[in-house]
Amino acid sequence: MPPRLFGRRADQPRRPLGLSLHRRPGCARGAVPQLSRSYGILSWPQAIWNPESAEELTMSTALTDVSLTDVRCFSGEQHAQLSKMTLLVGENSVGKTTFLGCLHALGRLAGLEDLDDRINWFDRAPFSMGSFDTVARSGSTSFRVSVGLAGGPFNQLAIQFADGAEGCPKEIGLELQLSDSHPEERPTLSIVRESSESHTERWRFEGPGFRFRLNQSDVSDVQFTTWLSRTIRYGQLPFDGDVTKFRKRVRPATNEDLVAFGKFVNFFRHDFRAPETPLRITPVSLRGWDPQRLYISNPFGGAGEHLNLDVINETGRELGLFNGIDVRQVGPNAFEVLVDVSGSRHNLTDVGYGVTSLLPFIEAFATAPTNCLFLLQQPEVHVHPSAQAKLVKMMAKSDRAFVIETHSDHVIAWLRILVKEQHLAPSDVGIIYFESLPDDPSATRLHQISLDGRANLRGQPPTYRQFFSRETARLLGLPT
Structure with missing residues (x-):
């Protein structure tokens, strides 16, 4: 039997990620939508559709x-x-x-x-x-x-x-x-x-x-x-x-x-049918949380949203960043964020930048719906390579898609490891290399790099990793 790829077999097609479309019988064309909020997403009970096709239809759109x-x-x-x-x-x-x-x-x-x-x-x-x-x-x-x-x-x-x-x-x-x-x-x-x-x-x-x-x-x-x-x-x-x-x-x-x-x-x-719900795209800023000793309001939202900390804490433990986070109100407009690291609770300002830099992603990841597309800028910043590896594995096994700007060799290496160990299919990983043209530095050419079943790179141009190759050669005393 083919190996499983974080919940699916290698021979099973990956479920599209991004947008859900539901078509139900009894929906009148052009009816006014009802607004509902779930995870900050606006959902619509219907779209323009062909009334002759009255079957239940559930679809997801992938970019x-x-x-x-x-x-x-x-x-x-x-x-x-x-x-x-x-x-x-x-x-x-x-x-x-x-x-x-x-x-x-x-x-x-x-x-x-x-x-x-x-x-x-x-x-x-x-x-x-x-x-x-x-x-x-x-x-x-x-x-x-x-x-x-x-x-x-x-x-x-x-x-x-x-x-x-x-x-x-x-x-x-x-x-x-x-x-x-x-x-x-x-x-x-x-x-x-x-x-x-x-x-x-x-x-x-x-x-x-x-x-x-x-x-x-x-x-x-x-x-x-x-x-x-x-x-x-x-x-x-x-x-x-x-x-x-x-x-x-x-x-x-x-x-x-x-x-x-x-x-x-x-x-x-x-x-013509319009999509019933918007594409679920979640951008995450490169900047992490602004650590403060006291906040004038609960930085994780109102009291009704406080329970989200359970999921956030589970994600933090999976990444090995912290055991738990709690918010303590110490005054009328004073809230303290406490982080449990190694069994001791500390103010957010007294823990490493790895926690504050990843908090926006952890919070979004913990609360976002499935089939969501994340747009990330350098999530590895201020994060130890061991945590980077855990971050890659957590994203890979999730029912979400990711477009990640990265300067980390560890992120690339761990995705290749997951492919080599058959936890991810080669088609689940793509590398887009942005090459500045030598004859016109203001212009960029995109190169599509893929992986084979052994996690070898395919389609990389000569300039890909040229700097690192020369750096290694110099360390080894080889000609460059």
Whole structure:
């Protein structure tokens, strides 16, 4: 029998991670959602779906790959595949944090859930990238990002951005490929902003059997993704989806226009489904907790959330960082965090930086739902190699996915060990190497490095680990 991979056999496919989609009978198309909060995630009781398919359907969406075109240091298109454990490696200032920031933004946009034009999704902590001018590559008038998805209603989402109001990136082109059992039959929707001879903005729609234009004023004045998330998601179509209203408002409307509009309406009513819940993406800041001797409020939340400490303590013990953490109120607005290390309790300020640096991740990991994607920056900082090994093993055996920026040889080595010992499948681990181009130091090329069954690296370029190889050669007195 094949070996087990932390709860699954090596011959079993890995369950997709990221987004859950539930389709239930009796859901009326376009009904108003009910908001519920679980782990800080907004969940929706339904999405637009085909009422002819009334079976129970539970799906999870995984981010499978990402492409960045003319984003900061990424000149032209750079593409990377994602795995359960994806490591981002390379020298400083080669785009690793930019990569994480784009994933953060794409995950939010791909969920098509309650989007807001007032928010620049590329400028959110902890990967704040600023305005269009600081996101787009120098000299570029636009940039493009795309993400591949599996297991949900979409197979791919690609968006082209230009400079918008107050420097916020403006969507000027969107392409959405719907999932289908037959890849050659996957319907694709594209929306493009155009200017007419009268300088009126128009939206050009292309989809299965239709291609036509509408004045922007007849559709929406928001971003494409916002329109899909706030209007189309709930069945609100231009002209109420009524061909008679379309004919009266759009003149002259040819028979070809009427047929195209009818197919447009049918596409959104019967083929298009918005994700029911947002992608569960949890970014964790590089900065750890700010250790204070006293806090003015409970840093772990209110009294109702105090029980989360049980799970946090279990995680801390598994990592060998501490036996337990407790919060003691010592005054009206004074809370002390006590850490049990080696049987003695100490104030948080009196223990090592390893505890405070990992606390944001431990707290998020302990409370996040399953099928969540974590975006991490150097979780190994201030952590001993033995704790790094335990951290890698804990992440690997969890039902979550991770994209990790790292400068640690121990993180890479322990993932290779887990593959070699058949606790992880080779496909569960991917390394993306960020190489600064020698002829253009401002440009970065991505290299996809994989592992074979013996944990040997495959696909690494000559420059990968060049510094370490030369360092070892010098220690051994060999020529470099």
